[in-house]
Amino acid sequence: MLIGGELVASESGEWIDSVDPATEEVIGRIPNGDARDVARAVEAADRAWAAWNGIGVAARAEALRAFGRKMLERAEELLEVEVRDTGNTIAPMRGDVRTGVEGMNYYAGLAYELKGDTIPATPGNLHFTTREPYGVVARIVPFNHPVMFATARTAAALMAGNSVVVKPPETSSLSALILSEIARDALPPGVFNIVTGTGAGAGAPLVRHPGVKRIAFIGSVETGMAIQRMAAESAVKHVTLELGGKNPLIAFPDVDPATVIDAAIAGMNFSWQGQSCGSTSRLLLHESIHDDVVAGLVERIRAIRVGDPMDPASQMGAINSKGQYDKVLRHIANAREDGARLLAGGGRPEGEEFRKGFWVQPTLFGDVEQSMRIAQQEVFGPVLSVMKWSTLDQAITIANATDLGLTASIYANNIDDAFAAARRVRSGYVWINSVGPHYPAMPYGGMKNSGTGREEGIEEMLSYTEQKAYNLAMRK
Numbered sequence: 086m087l088i089g090g091e092l093v094a095s096e097s098g099e100w101i102d103s104v105d106p107a108t109e110e111v112i113g114r115i116p117n118g119d120a121r122d123v124a125r126a127v128e129a130a131d132r133a134w135a136a137w138n139g140i141g142v143a144a145r146a147e148a149l150r151a152f153g154r155k156m157l158e159r160a161e162e163l164l165e166v167e168v169r170d171t172g173n174t175i176a177p178m179r180g181d182v183r184t185g186v187e188g189m190n191y192y193a194g195l196a197y198e199l200k201g202d203t204i205p206a207t208p209g210n211l212h213f214t215t216r217e218p219y220g221v222v223a224r225i226v227p228f229n230h231p232v233m234f235a236t237a238r239t240a241a242a243l244m245a246g247n248s249v250v251v252k253p254p255e256t257s258s259l260s261a262l263i264l265s266e267i268a269r270d271a272l273p274p275g276v277f278n279i280v281t282g283t284g285a286g287a288g289a290p291l292v293r294h295p296g297v298k299r300i301a302f303i304g305s306v307e308t309g310m311a312i313q314r315m316a317a318e319s320a321v322k323h324v325t326l327e328l329g330g331k332n333p334l335i336a337f338p339d340v341d342p343a344t345v346i347d348a349a350i351a352g353m354n355f356s357w358q359g360q361s362c363g364s365t366s367r368l369l370l371h372e373s374i375h376d377d378v379v380a381g382l383v384e385r386i387r388a389i390r391v392g393d394p395m396d397p398a399s400q401m402g403a404i405n406s407k408g409q410y411d412k413v414l415r416h417i418a419n420a421r422e423d424g425a426r427l428l429a430g431g432g433r434p435e436g437e438e439f440r441k442g443f444w445v446q447p448t449l450f451g452d453v454e455q456s457m458r459i460a461q462q463e464v465f466g467p468v469l470s471v472m473k474w475s476t477l478d479q480a481i482t483i484a485n486a487t488d489l490g491l492t493a494s495i496y497a498n499n500i501d502d503a504f505a506a507a508r509r510v511r512s513g514y515v516w517i518n519s520v521g522p523h524y525p526a527m528p529y530g531g532m533k534n535s536g537t538g539r540e541e542g543i544e545e546m547l548s549y550t551e552q553k554a555y556n557l558a559m560r561k
């Protein structure tokens with residue numbers, strides 16, 4: 086772990102094994118941090134932030150760029166550790182390190198946007214605002230993209246003059262141990278701290294710590310709600326949440342079925358086993374193209390090459406952990422029990438190489454009804470559900486009939502249909518005739534239970550500041 090600029094073990098002296106989900110082999114271990122380590126990290130962060138803020142925006146921006154350069158120097162090592170520790174396939178994971186570096190550079194470039202306003206509140210006096218950092222920011226990271234979230238999603242807080250305490254995911258924290266070394270060398274002591282450990286052991290004390298005013302969380306709805314409760318019980322805090330999705334891809338009748346099939350595959354993010362908050366896991370097909378799309382999709386899903394995440398030819402790897410694997414299988418069993426029609430996958434792939442490890446075939450369910458659990462609950466796995474609609478109203482009703490509202494994708498050649506649907510879906514991030522990419526500077530985040538707040542744009546940086554209002558009485 087990194088606390089106050091030093092690489093340390095946990096106070097308890099305990100460790101957590103990190104398991105390669107493709108083989109179930111122990112490939113490393115991480116300190117099992119607890120409330121004592123959290124307290125030390127918050128104290129170190131609290132000592133560091135004022136000086137960090139004091140060096141000014143240009144110097145902070147340069148430090149963030151240096152952080153990015155050091156990440157690039159160790160990109161291959163970060164990539165390999167991340168792939169073996171998460172089970173995500175190697176070729177697309179290259180993008181994660183790059184996104185981390187780009188995040189550092191993007192917020193460094195926004196340095197001079199940390200500005201206030203002058204406000205004409207009265208004719209004779211001067212009224213203006215400045216933006217100040219909160220001080221210590223907690224950043225809690227999920228297991229699907231640990232390096233990317235620990236870097237791209239701390240850059241804004243750091244640029245705004247805060248120090249951070251990062252809590253990586255306990256099943257995939259090995260890359261954070263490399264980041265500890267990078268941060269130690271790139272930033273002043275205490276500005277960037279990393280405390281590994283479990284959610285209950287390290288995450289909860291971090292949320293509750295009175296020295297942490299600002300909490301930024303990416304993870305499940307359940308944990309997000311627990312964090313809001315814990316935060317509210319301990320102090321008045323600013324909490325932002327990036328949570329789950331059960332995202333619709335709505336395909337209109339004028340779209341070529343082959344295009345819809347490509348989009349459905351791309352939208353599922355099989356490269357990381359569907360473990361993506363933005364995955365379009367509900368495919369809403371107009372009845373006139375339904376059968377053609379489903380027939381083609383079954384073939385394509387069966388052809389997805391599942392295999393060793395380190396093999397660049399693999400198109401899908403292993404589920405992140407035993408806990409997650411059991412959850413995915415439970416969702417599949419529930420769908421079958423509720424009467425959804427299993428069209429592809431549904432179990433473990435066959436073959437000697439899949440005897441050990443947390444493997445699930447890419448899975449497709451047809452005849453899914455909105456009342457079924459598979460239509461409502463986020464699987465966070467490689468499971469796609471197909472639903473049918475005949476009118477626009479019906480499509481929108483289905484699309485909006487969950488508690489979640491993160492992303493949506495609309496495929497339509499008629500621009501009026503496309504915009505009518507895009508405007509009516511209750512989702513924070515909408516693609517029209519594309520699916521999946523996050524675009525630079527575009528605010529990302531969810532409506533309804535998918536979260537509060539927006540990240541990835543300038544709003545994220547400003548969300549790590551509070552305004553101070555100055556009123557200068559002019560005596561002449």
Ligand code: NAD
Binds near residue numbers: 252253304307
């Ligand atoms: P999770 O909620 O189980 O865990 C996320 C993090 O929270 C981990 O570091 C964990 O240790 C920590 N944690 C767990 N309990 C805690 C507690 N009581 N107090 C404080 N911290 C605690 O989520 P996960 O399984 O790691 O990630 C999957 C979820 O993340 C999915 O729901 C997915 O949709 C969501 N996600 C959302 C986004 C987004 O941008 N909206 C991005 C990626 C993932």
